[in-house]
Amino acid sequence: MNEFKFGFSLPDPDDRDKNENPDQAGQQPNPFDAFGQLGQMLSQLGQMMSQASTSSGPVNYDLAKQIAVQKLGARPGFAADSGKAVTDAVHLAEMWLDPVTTLPAGAATTRAWTARDWVDATLPTWRRLCDPVAQRMSGAWVEALPAEAKQQAGPLLAMVGQMGGMAFGSQLGQALAQLAAEVQTSSDIGLPLGPEGTAALLPENIEAFTKGLERPSSEVMVFLAAREAAHQRLFAHVPWLRQRMLASVEEFAGGIKVDTSALEQLAGQFDPMNPESIERAMQSGVLEPQTTPEQKAALARLETLLALVEGWVDVVVGDAVGDRLPGADALRETLRRRRASGGPAEQTFATLVGLELRPRRLRAAAALWRLVTDQHGMEVRDGLWAHPDLLPTADDLDDPMEFADRLGHADVDPIAELRKTEGTEE
Incomplete structure (x- = not known):
């Protein structure tokens, strides 16, 4: 069954059967039902046009949330005791993590989220991630128009901007619904999407994830809780990390360039009064952004940082749960493959923001953190997060032995020197 875009849906087949078989329904067919359904659709369209006229910015987030919630539908949610199970799992994971890292617990609050809760809680961060991309995509070709053309097309450009916001909002809403149905924690895709200081599991x-693993659900819950708690320790106690990761996405978006020669082709592809034609035009590839050297550099930095975060979490969680959970190694390998190869969440993010968000070098990063831990201890390992300049680079991932040796033969303590410098600056 096909779905209408922008939140419309086909009439319920059960209602149609009732109208075609009034005896089964216990009532006579209502000749005004078709008009009622049409009126409901027109009412939805009117609400959406009202949202388009009142929303500001390059993405209609009200529409995005509406579509996400609608596509998620009436989900069963989780059992009443699941909230306590999440709290207990995070508490246990924190105790296991304490001896294997110098970073203290970073979550002040623990939450059990439904898929809708995830949408609500992460939407502010998605706004920050998506606005630069949508702004560049919608504004790049307008900027290239001659001044005279801009003046003549002024009212039309404003309308196209509103409809473009609806198109981006529709795409965002569908992507959020898919992600919300798959992610297991707030940090599942490696970015700090949720509120600061909140460890959240779904x-x-x-x-659903546990059904295909042949492991006890309690074991999987604790393992995922340990990963979430480890992420939260980094996000909470490495002050620059959250900003650097989100800024890298913004930097990538800022380099978007559109081939303005495609404008003539685009002009014939959409009707300003038809939201679906605008969405089709934007998804047709006519305005496909060209990858620039600046974007490639930003993407490389982001991928390295993601790999370092995920590799550190992998090593620390392995040390924390390895001897306590019989299936820990199998779970680690499952999640490694899922993250490194790009699971559904990463694929959705690539469609949504325009870049592939996966730590391609997760295994190399984990091997480097393991080597540093074994040779220099967790204090030196965790101390490298004190400043981004201390972290291993992409070249260091190619030669972890050289990096570990360099740490051991340094004439001065880089962490102490950095703290001294920071103290002077303050």
């Missing part, structure tokens, strides 16, 4: 999604 019991319903974890239960």
Whole structure:
């Protein structure tokens, strides 16, 4: 069954059967039902046009949330005792993590989220991630128009901007619904999407994930809780990390360039009064952004940082749960493959923001952190997060032995020197 875009849906087949078989429904067919359905659709369209006229910015986030919630539908949610299970799992994971890292617990709050909760809680961060991309995509070709053309097309450009916001909002809403149905924690795709200081797990999604693993659900819950808690320790106690990761996405978006020679082709592809034609035009590839050297550099930095974060979490969680959970090694390998190869969440993000968000070098980063831990201890390892300049580079991932040796033969303590410099600057 095909779905209408922008939140429209086909009439319920059960209602149609009732109208065609009034005896089964216990009532006579209502000749005004078709008009009622048409009126409902027109009402939805009117609400959406009202949203388009009142929304500001390059993405209609009200529409995005509406579509996400609608596509998620009436989900069963999780059992009443799942909230306590999440709290207990995070508490246990924090105790296991304490001896294997110098970074203290970073989550002040623990939450069990439904898929809708995830949408609500992460939407502010998605706004920050998506606005630069949508702004560049919608504004790049307008900037290239001659001044005279801009003046003549002024009212039309404003309308196209509103409809473009609806098109981006529709795409965002569908992507959020898919992600919300799959992610297991707030840090599942490696970015700090949720509120600061909040460790969140999605019991319903974890239960679905567990079905194909042949492991006890409690074991999977604790393992994922340990990963979430480890991420939160980094995000909370490495002050620059959250900003650097989100800024890297913004930097990537800022380098978007559109081939303005495609404007003539685009002009014939959409009708300003038809939202679906605008969405089709934007997804047709006519305005496909060209990858620039600046974007490639920003993407390389982001991929390295993601790999370092995920590799550190992999090593620390392995040390914390390895001797306590019988299936820990199998779970680690499952998640490594899922993250490194790009699971559904990463694919959706690539469609949404325009870049592939996956730590391609996760195994190399984990091997480097393991080597540093074994040779220099967790204090030196965790101390490298004190400043981005201390972290291993992409070249260091190619030669982890050289990096570890360099740490051991340094004439001065780089962490102490950095703290001294920071003290002077203050």
